Amino acid sequence: MKLLIVDDSNIMRRAIEKYLEHKQFTLVGTAADGEAALRIFSQSLPDLVTMDITMPRMDGLTCLDKMLAIKPDVKILVISALKDPVTGLQALKKGAVGFLAKPFTAAELQKEIEEVLGSGS
Secondary structure (H helix, E strand, C coil): CEEEEECCCHHHHHHHHHHCCCCCCEEEEEECCHHHHHHHHHHHCCCEEEECCCCCCCCHHHHHHHHHHHCCCCEEEEEECCCCHHHHHHHHHHCCCEEEECCCCHHHHHHHHHHHHHCCC
């Protein structure tokens, strides 16, 4: 299963990668903004994307829309420091399959990923 990690924080990208390193994922790339994420996404067509909301150049909600237009069956887990439930609901309405608030533990991320991969399959 191919994974793309999108977050403007290098520390967060590395943490997600580390937390998921023992899972059965092939990391196809990491991106610090939505524009870079779309370039990688278009070339690699990952099965799972972890997506931050607040990023430079293109925010996560806009990027989510564009990714779903390219590959409607992609599973997108929104991971954001925005604890506002409206933002999480907006992401889910747009097509994200999960929402995880920062900060989170490795166990919380792994549990959410398992739930995301179980949805719609």
